[in-house]
Amino acid sequence: MAVTIHEVARRAGVSVSTVSRALAVPDLVRASTRDRVLAVAEELGYHPNRAARSLITGRTGNIGVVVPDVANPFFSAVLKGAHARAREAQQVVFLADAAEDPRVEAELVAAMGKQVDGIVLCSARMGDEELERSAGTTPLVLVNRCSPGRPSVLLDAADGMRQAVEHLAALGHRRVAHLRGPERSWSAGERLRGLRAAAPACGVEVVELGPFPPTFEAGLPAADLVLASGATAVLAYNDLMALGVMNRLAVRGVVMPAEMSVVGFDGTQVSAMTTPALTTVAAPTETAGRAAVELLLDLLAHPGRHSDVVRTLPSQLVVRATTVPPLPHAVRAGVPAPLEALS
């Protein structure tokens, strides 16, 4: 069916070894021979059979990417970056969607292990031991999560939180609600940590709500909690939840941003598309995907060398239209502003 190395060898009048070497280690074969072999290979459109190659070398040329949800714009951005970098290195990317389920996640990582050279695992929800177990000996790079002894690419969520809180404090907000992300999520913990660390210094009181799943739908009921909390601004776990909050606020007749400032997180594309445009903490998601693959390739080339590198990418607050100073009486009262008070 397909053209094999034997066919090329036969036509070029050399042995298969020579053909193999002409393609893989050109220096080992005489220039004239190499040229002839290459010409024949080109003419026949020969490409080495990857299965046969990986059977003997043990390398597949594939790298796996596991995300909790491809439809989440944050992850599709990471995926895009990872794919781009992998392609530059002639590697193929295998995608796996864990459907936000730690069990599926572990299963996928374990199953993938045999078919790829390494895995980029995004926002792992599973625990450290489980990670250890399912990854086994497969090289693994974590994104948005860290685990002892494993290389990872982190987005500086804590600092992003600091920027967001300082921004709100500067606007005059004194009571701010935070919508926590998934309990098992490392980055949710980071964001919370950053918030707790920065808020006191700014004189901001934080009302922690949640944890919630990181979805638009979760943002809807969360908005009501926020309103009931007496906060004048809300820091959502991510953009999706922020959108949910905005939506529900509109339904409740709350004027945004005047009566409630909203800050998202991740800087996804959609955050720029809403009206009013969402203030958000942008992270270089696509870059993170690239960096993760970069790290992985490095790890494959020099096993053990960079086994505990942690690369942290900076977050950047993007101020748009959803954050404004709070209404004066809301700040003084520290309680929900009754709707009547506004008319």
Next chain:
Amino acid sequence: MAVTIHEVARRAGVSVSTVSRALAVPDLVRASTRDRVLAVAEELGYHPNRAARSLITGRTGNIGVVVPDVANPFFSAVLKGAHARAREAQQVVFLADAAEDPRVEAELVAAMGKQVDGIVLCSARMGDEELERSAGTTPLVLVNRCSPGRPSVLLDAADGMRQAVEHLAALGHRRVAHLRGPERSWSAGERLRGLRAAAPACGVEVVELGPFPPTFEAGLPAADLVLASGATAVLAYNDLMALGVMNRLAVRGVVMPAEMSVVGFDGTQVSAMTTPALTTVAAPTETAGRAAVELLLDLLAHPGRHSDVVRTLPSQLVVRATTVPPLPHAVRAGVPAPLEALS
């Protein structure tokens, strides 16, 4: 290193053939033997080496999915569906992002061919001949595009357009703008065709604008064109563009939906998240992804059998908050309503 079939065979006290059969064709081995083998395999965590298997069977167990842009929510939804179905069939999905470039697209399809059993190609931008050439002998299923002799999964865009126009007509709109999608896009053509076919019957006059790239950014300037066109409603090529339009309308101070009704297309998640929520023609995108993989698996199981099946999935208009009757004077005048007229 990894546990092989030989190890399992040795421990179970049978030959490798028996192990292989116990896993692949259980009926061929005696129940008691099978159970013993399966138990040992389970205990050792044996999984067949895919490289070795594909070397002999000629099948890789991988299916490729090529999309113009993973970050586009429409495609990430298709991808999600495809991945889910593939996983059920124990197949791995191998992703490729063509970056909206027909050349990259062709290149990816060609390169992928050797490493997968078949390819799902979404919204192919390349021409029929180019498609033929790059696909070669690789089984291919098209999504949102049709090409003679190739199976495809289509979303009934034309009918979706009909529903949208009839909806607008029923609301009283008589002059409607349409923002055309990418020129080479099959579905853009379909939508236009459906619109042209349905509009006259509803007494609706159509102003065709574009073509535009299918992005949020393209929607911004398009909004100005719409305002200048004297239309009272706009049918955007997709949700992303509709969001762009909404954004720009807000900036221009146009009250939405009162002064301008907006209809999106695709029914992406974000369409439900805007305020006001976007009326859109929802397509079963995830189902389309599933169906495409389904078709592909069928094609692989029975080569040539379904080589020209076209499966069309229905579109469904989802009426939300962005479509209302036009302002009376705007309809009569058939020209842009000056802002003063509204106050």
Next chain:
DNA sequence: ACACCCGCTGCAAACCTTTGCAATGTGTGC
């Protein structure tokens, strides 16, 4: 009681490539 068939299992080839080792031939240093 004999021939035959069928259920179950094992043997061994084949899939295509890479790579260690050996063989061949050419050139260099003494």
Next chain:
DNA sequence: GCACACATTGCAAAGGTTTGCAGCGGGTGT
């Protein structure tokens, strides 16, 4: 002129699985 080094090439094994064919029993039909 001889030994040795080195460049170039070929041989053959190995990698793990699937599968056609054959073998070995036990059971059935006559």
